[in-house]
Amino acid sequence: MKPLRLAIILNGIALDKRFFCRKVLPVLRSVYTVDLFETRSRHDAFSLASKATDKLYDVIIAAGGDGTLHQVVNGMLAGRENVKHLPAIAVVPVGTGNDFARSIDIPSNAAKLLALLKDFNTREIDVGEVHYTTSEGSGHRYFINVADLGMGPEVVKRVLDSGRSLGSAVTYFLSILRTFLTYSPMVVTAKADDWEWQGKLRTMAFGNGKYYGHGLCVAPDAILNDGILEAFICGNVSVLDFVRNSIPLKQGKHINIPEVWYKKATFVTLTSESDCLIEADGELLGKLPATIRITSHKLRFLVPRTDHLLK
Numbered sequence: 001m002k003p004l005r006l007a008i009i010l011n012g013i014a015l016d017k018r019f020f021c022r023k024v025l026p027v028l029r030s031v032y033t034v035d036l037f038e039t040r041s042r043h044d045a046f047s048l049a050s051k052a053t054d055k056l057y058d059v060i061i062a063a064g065g066d067g068t069l070h071q072v073v074n075g076m077l078a079g080r081e082n083v084k085h086l087p088a089i090a091v092v093p094v095g096t097g098n099d100f101a102r103s104i105d106i107p108s109n110a111a112k113l114l115a116l117l118k119d120f121n122t123r124e125i126d127v128g129e130v131h132y133t134t135s136e137g138s139g140h141r142y143f144i145n146v147a148d149l150g151m152g153p154e155v156v157k158r159v160l161d162s163g164r165s166l167g168s169a170v171t172y173f174l175s176i177l178r179t180f181l182t183y184s185p186m187v188v189t190a191k192a193d194d195w196e197w198q199g200k201l202r203t204m205a206f207g208n209g210k211y212y213g214h215g216l217c218v219a220p221d222a223i224l225n226d227g228i229l230e231a232f233i234c235g236n237v238s239v240l241d242f243v244r245n246s247i248p249l250k251q252g253k254h255i256n257i258p259e260v261w262y263k264k265a266t267f268v269t270l271t272s273e274s275d276c277l278i279e280a281d282g283e284l285l286g287k288l289p290a291t292i293r294i295t296s297h298k299l300r301f302l303v304p305r306t307d308h309l310l311k
Contacts, residue, residue: 007052011064016094049075065095070281103209124298143280148205153277
Protein backbone atom coordinates (compact mmCIF):
# COMPACT_ATOMS: atom_id res chain seq x y z
CA MET A 1 0.00 0.00 0.00
CA LYS A 2 1.41 3.38 -1.01
CA PRO A 3 2.04 5.99 1.73
CA LEU A 4 -0.90 8.25 2.38
CA ARG A 5 -0.79 11.87 1.22
CA LEU A 6 -2.56 14.13 3.70
CA ALA A 7 -3.88 17.65 3.15
CA ILE A 8 -4.61 19.46 6.41
CA ILE A 9 -6.95 22.44 6.25
CA LEU A 10 -6.40 24.32 9.49
CA ASN A 11 -8.66 27.07 10.76
CA GLY A 12 -6.21 29.95 11.16
CA ILE A 13 -8.10 31.41 14.13
CA ALA A 14 -8.93 28.11 15.85
CA LEU A 15 -8.81 28.30 19.63
CA ASP A 16 -6.49 25.29 19.83
CA LYS A 17 -4.36 26.11 16.79
CA ARG A 18 -1.12 26.28 18.78
CA PHE A 19 -1.85 22.95 20.43
CA PHE A 20 -2.43 21.38 17.03
CA CYS A 21 0.80 22.76 15.55
CA ARG A 22 2.89 21.72 18.58
CA LYS A 23 1.40 18.37 19.49
CA VAL A 24 -0.47 16.92 16.50
CA LEU A 25 1.20 18.16 13.33
CA PRO A 26 4.76 16.93 14.14
CA VAL A 27 3.45 13.44 14.89
CA LEU A 28 1.63 13.25 11.56
CA ARG A 29 4.67 14.53 9.66
CA SER A 30 6.85 11.89 11.26
CA VAL A 31 4.83 9.21 9.48
CA TYR A 32 3.05 10.70 6.44
CA THR A 33 3.52 13.16 3.61
CA VAL A 34 1.62 16.15 4.94
CA ASP A 35 0.76 19.49 3.35
CA LEU A 36 -0.66 22.13 5.67
CA PHE A 37 -3.05 24.78 4.35
CA GLU A 38 -4.10 27.46 6.83
CA THR A 39 -7.17 29.62 6.35
CA ARG A 40 -6.66 33.39 6.35
CA SER A 41 -10.24 34.53 5.88
CA ARG A 42 -13.71 33.21 6.59
CA HIS A 43 -14.31 31.22 3.40
CA ASP A 44 -10.78 30.00 2.66
CA ALA A 45 -11.50 26.41 3.71
CA PHE A 46 -13.95 26.05 0.80
CA SER A 47 -11.39 26.93 -1.88
CA LEU A 48 -8.58 25.06 -0.12
CA ALA A 49 -10.66 21.88 0.05
CA SER A 50 -11.60 22.23 -3.62
CA LYS A 51 -7.95 22.53 -4.64
CA ALA A 52 -6.92 19.63 -2.39
CA THR A 53 -9.61 17.45 -3.98
CA ASP A 54 -8.29 18.26 -7.46
CA LYS A 55 -4.76 17.34 -6.34
CA LEU A 56 -5.98 13.84 -5.40
CA TYR A 57 -4.88 13.73 -1.78
CA ASP A 58 -5.81 10.49 -0.06
CA VAL A 59 -7.19 12.24 3.03
CA ILE A 60 -8.32 15.80 3.70
CA ILE A 61 -8.12 16.61 7.40
CA ALA A 62 -10.47 19.33 8.64
CA ALA A 63 -8.64 20.84 11.62
CA GLY A 64 -11.05 23.29 13.17
CA GLY A 65 -14.65 23.32 14.31
CA ASP A 66 -17.94 22.47 12.65
CA GLY A 67 -17.69 25.52 10.37
CA THR A 68 -14.33 24.40 8.98
CA LEU A 69 -15.71 20.92 8.32
CA HIS A 70 -18.79 22.45 6.69
CA GLN A 71 -16.63 24.38 4.23
CA VAL A 72 -14.44 21.35 3.53
CA VAL A 73 -17.53 19.26 2.70
CA ASN A 74 -18.87 21.97 0.38
CA GLY A 75 -15.50 22.59 -1.24
CA MET A 76 -15.11 18.89 -2.00
CA LEU A 77 -18.64 18.31 -3.33
CA ALA A 78 -19.42 21.50 -5.26
CA GLY A 79 -19.18 20.67 -8.95
CA ARG A 80 -18.16 17.07 -8.20
CA GLU A 81 -21.50 15.59 -7.25
CA ASN A 82 -21.06 12.79 -9.80
CA VAL A 83 -17.42 11.99 -8.99
CA LYS A 84 -17.26 8.47 -7.60
CA HIS A 85 -14.03 8.58 -5.60
CA LEU A 86 -13.32 11.67 -3.50
CA PRO A 87 -10.68 11.87 -0.78
CA ALA A 88 -11.55 10.50 2.63
CA ILE A 89 -12.18 13.07 5.36
CA ALA A 90 -10.69 13.08 8.83
CA VAL A 91 -11.67 15.49 11.59
CA VAL A 92 -9.45 17.08 14.21
CA PRO A 93 -11.59 19.08 16.67
CA VAL A 94 -9.66 22.28 17.39
CA GLY A 95 -12.52 24.74 16.92
CA THR A 96 -15.32 26.14 19.05
CA GLY A 97 -18.29 23.81 18.62
CA ASN A 98 -16.82 20.47 17.49
CA ASP A 99 -20.27 18.88 17.57
CA PHE A 100 -19.73 16.57 14.59
CA ALA A 101 -16.49 15.32 16.14
CA ARG A 102 -18.49 14.67 19.30
CA SER A 103 -20.98 12.63 17.26
CA ILE A 104 -18.27 10.31 15.93
CA ASP A 105 -16.22 10.36 19.14
CA ILE A 106 -13.06 11.95 17.72
CA PRO A 107 -10.75 13.60 20.29
CA SER A 108 -8.03 16.17 19.59
CA ASN A 109 -5.34 13.63 20.36
CA ALA A 110 -2.26 12.97 18.19
CA ALA A 111 -1.87 9.30 19.13
CA LYS A 112 -5.54 8.49 18.48
CA LEU A 113 -5.53 10.38 15.19
CA LEU A 114 -2.44 8.47 14.11
CA ALA A 115 -4.13 5.20 15.04
CA LEU A 116 -7.19 6.22 13.05
CA LEU A 117 -5.07 6.91 9.97
CA LYS A 118 -3.14 3.66 10.30
CA ASP A 119 -6.34 1.65 10.69
CA PHE A 120 -7.95 3.60 7.82
CA ASN A 121 -11.48 2.49 8.63
CA THR A 122 -13.64 4.59 6.30
CA ARG A 123 -17.43 4.71 6.36
CA GLU A 124 -19.82 6.54 4.07
CA ILE A 125 -21.83 9.25 5.81
CA ASP A 126 -24.99 10.97 4.56
CA VAL A 127 -24.95 14.54 3.28
CA GLY A 128 -27.80 17.00 3.75
CA GLU A 129 -28.62 20.01 1.61
CA VAL A 130 -30.28 23.35 2.29
CA HIS A 131 -31.86 25.62 -0.33
CA TYR A 132 -32.48 29.03 1.22
CA THR A 133 -33.35 32.63 0.47
CA THR A 134 -30.81 35.47 0.29
CA SER A 135 -30.98 39.18 -0.44
CA GLU A 136 -29.71 38.36 -3.94
CA GLY A 137 -32.26 35.60 -4.51
CA SER A 138 -31.38 32.09 -3.38
CA GLY A 139 -28.53 29.81 -2.43
CA HIS A 140 -27.82 26.22 -1.54
CA ARG A 141 -25.32 24.51 0.74
CA TYR A 142 -24.50 20.97 1.78
CA PHE A 143 -24.24 20.07 5.45
CA ILE A 144 -22.93 17.09 7.35
CA ASN A 145 -24.14 17.60 10.92
CA VAL A 146 -27.18 19.82 11.66
CA ALA A 147 -29.20 22.50 9.89
CA ASP A 148 -31.44 24.68 12.03
CA LEU A 149 -33.58 27.79 12.10
CA GLY A 150 -34.98 30.18 14.65
CA MET A 151 -32.79 30.92 17.66
CA GLY A 152 -29.87 28.78 16.50
CA PRO A 153 -28.63 31.21 13.84
CA GLU A 154 -29.02 34.08 16.31
CA VAL A 155 -26.84 32.18 18.79
CA VAL A 156 -24.25 31.60 16.06
CA LYS A 157 -24.15 35.34 15.36
CA ARG A 158 -23.54 36.08 19.04
CA VAL A 159 -20.79 33.47 19.30
CA LEU A 160 -19.04 34.75 16.18
CA ASP A 161 -19.22 38.33 17.48
CA SER A 162 -17.91 37.40 20.94
CA GLY A 163 -14.30 37.36 22.06
CA ARG A 164 -14.83 33.87 23.56
CA SER A 165 -12.67 34.90 26.49
CA LEU A 166 -14.73 32.70 28.84
CA GLY A 167 -14.12 29.56 26.78
CA SER A 168 -16.28 27.98 24.11
CA ALA A 169 -18.68 26.08 26.38
CA VAL A 170 -19.54 29.09 28.56
CA THR A 171 -19.72 31.36 25.52
CA TYR A 172 -22.23 29.06 23.82
CA PHE A 173 -24.40 28.70 26.92
CA LEU A 174 -24.44 32.44 27.63
CA SER A 175 -25.20 33.15 23.97
CA ILE A 176 -28.14 30.78 24.13
CA LEU A 177 -29.50 32.36 27.32
CA ARG A 178 -29.09 35.91 25.98
CA THR A 179 -30.80 34.94 22.77
CA PHE A 180 -33.68 33.42 24.74
CA LEU A 181 -34.11 36.69 26.64
CA THR A 182 -34.22 38.83 23.48
CA TYR A 183 -35.63 36.52 20.82
CA SER A 184 -39.29 36.84 19.85
CA PRO A 185 -40.73 33.49 18.72
CA MET A 186 -42.17 33.72 15.22
CA VAL A 187 -44.71 31.60 13.42
CA VAL A 188 -43.04 28.97 11.23
CA THR A 189 -44.62 26.28 9.05
CA ALA A 190 -42.79 23.03 8.32
CA LYS A 191 -44.16 20.52 5.80
CA ALA A 192 -42.54 17.08 5.47
CA ASP A 193 -43.69 14.00 3.56
CA ASP A 194 -45.84 12.62 6.37
CA TRP A 195 -46.17 15.43 8.93
CA GLU A 196 -46.78 19.14 9.21
CA TRP A 197 -46.13 21.57 12.05
CA GLN A 198 -47.03 25.22 12.51
CA GLY A 199 -46.60 27.46 15.50
CA LYS A 200 -44.48 29.98 17.34
CA LEU A 201 -40.96 28.66 17.19
CA ARG A 202 -37.90 28.92 19.40
CA THR A 203 -35.75 26.56 17.37
CA MET A 204 -36.06 23.76 14.85
CA ALA A 205 -33.10 21.51 14.05
CA PHE A 206 -32.62 18.75 11.50
CA GLY A 207 -29.86 16.43 12.59
CA ASN A 208 -27.74 14.05 10.60
CA GLY A 209 -25.51 13.99 13.70
CA LYS A 210 -26.75 14.06 17.28
CA TYR A 211 -25.33 17.33 18.64
CA TYR A 212 -25.30 21.05 18.01
CA GLY A 213 -24.82 24.21 20.08
CA HIS A 214 -21.74 22.84 21.84
CA GLY A 215 -23.06 19.51 23.02
CA LEU A 216 -26.84 19.88 23.03
CA CYS A 217 -28.15 16.47 21.95
CA VAL A 218 -31.17 17.48 19.89
CA ALA A 219 -31.18 14.30 17.79
CA PRO A 220 -30.55 11.41 20.20
CA ASP A 221 -31.79 8.85 17.66
CA ALA A 222 -29.64 10.10 14.75
CA ILE A 223 -27.68 7.59 12.67
CA LEU A 224 -25.20 9.11 10.25
CA ASN A 225 -25.83 6.78 7.34
CA ASP A 226 -29.50 5.80 7.53
CA GLY A 227 -30.79 8.33 4.96
CA ILE A 228 -32.96 10.12 7.54
CA LEU A 229 -32.80 13.49 9.29
CA GLU A 230 -33.97 13.68 12.89
CA ALA A 231 -36.09 16.78 13.52
CA PHE A 232 -36.16 18.58 16.88
CA ILE A 233 -38.92 21.18 17.21
CA CYS A 234 -38.91 23.51 20.18
CA GLY A 235 -41.98 25.72 20.25
CA ASN A 236 -42.72 28.66 22.52
CA VAL A 237 -40.71 27.36 25.50
CA SER A 238 -40.00 29.67 28.44
CA VAL A 239 -36.48 30.53 29.57
CA LEU A 240 -37.12 28.65 32.82
CA ASP A 241 -38.11 25.47 30.96
CA PHE A 242 -35.07 25.78 28.72
CA VAL A 243 -32.69 26.03 31.69
CA ARG A 244 -34.48 23.18 33.44
CA ASN A 245 -34.11 20.92 30.40
CA SER A 246 -30.60 21.90 29.27
CA ILE A 247 -28.98 19.23 31.47
CA PRO A 248 -31.12 16.38 30.04
CA LEU A 249 -30.32 17.68 26.55
CA LYS A 250 -26.60 17.52 27.34
CA GLN A 251 -27.13 13.97 28.60
CA GLY A 252 -28.77 12.86 25.35
CA LYS A 253 -32.25 12.40 26.81
CA HIS A 254 -35.54 13.15 25.08
CA ILE A 255 -37.29 16.24 26.47
CA ASN A 256 -40.82 15.40 27.56
CA ILE A 257 -42.70 18.70 27.59
CA PRO A 258 -45.70 19.71 25.43
CA GLU A 259 -43.73 22.37 23.52
CA VAL A 260 -41.10 19.95 22.19
CA TRP A 261 -41.62 17.47 19.34
CA TYR A 262 -39.33 14.87 17.74
CA LYS A 263 -39.94 13.96 14.08
CA LYS A 264 -38.17 12.29 11.15
CA ALA A 265 -37.78 13.66 7.63
CA THR A 266 -36.00 13.19 4.34
CA PHE A 267 -37.37 16.44 2.86
CA VAL A 268 -39.04 19.43 4.49
CA THR A 269 -40.31 22.80 3.23
CA LEU A 270 -40.03 25.76 5.63
CA THR A 271 -41.82 29.11 5.54
CA SER A 272 -42.34 31.91 8.05
CA GLU A 273 -44.43 35.03 8.46
CA SER A 274 -41.37 37.19 9.17
CA ASP A 275 -37.61 37.02 8.63
CA CYS A 276 -36.38 33.73 10.08
CA LEU A 277 -32.68 32.92 9.70
CA ILE A 278 -31.27 29.50 8.89
CA GLU A 279 -27.81 28.05 9.45
CA ALA A 280 -25.98 24.76 8.99
CA ASP A 281 -22.99 23.34 10.86
CA GLY A 282 -22.44 26.68 12.61
CA GLU A 283 -22.40 28.67 9.34
CA LEU A 284 -25.02 31.37 8.73
CA LEU A 285 -26.72 30.81 5.37
CA GLY A 286 -29.78 33.01 4.78
CA LYS A 287 -33.43 32.95 5.69
CA LEU A 288 -36.76 31.27 4.94
CA PRO A 289 -38.43 30.18 2.74
CA ALA A 290 -36.11 27.21 2.55
CA THR A 291 -36.00 23.47 1.99
CA ILE A 292 -33.89 20.89 3.78
CA ARG A 293 -33.33 17.39 2.45
CA ILE A 294 -31.08 14.38 2.74
CA THR A 295 -29.25 13.86 -0.54
CA SER A 296 -28.08 10.76 -2.37
CA HIS A 297 -24.46 11.89 -1.88
CA LYS A 298 -22.23 10.21 0.65
CA LEU A 299 -18.73 11.12 1.80
CA ARG A 300 -16.14 8.77 3.25
CA PHE A 301 -15.00 9.60 6.79
CA LEU A 302 -12.32 8.02 8.93
CA VAL A 303 -14.15 6.76 12.03
CA PRO A 304 -13.36 4.48 14.97
CA ARG A 305 -14.45 0.88 14.44
CA THR A 306 -16.52 1.11 17.59
CA ASP A 307 -18.60 4.04 16.35
CA HIS A 308 -22.21 3.48 17.35
CA LEU A 309 -23.77 6.19 15.17
CA LEU A 310 -23.42 4.15 11.99
CA LYS A 311 -25.46 1.20 10.75
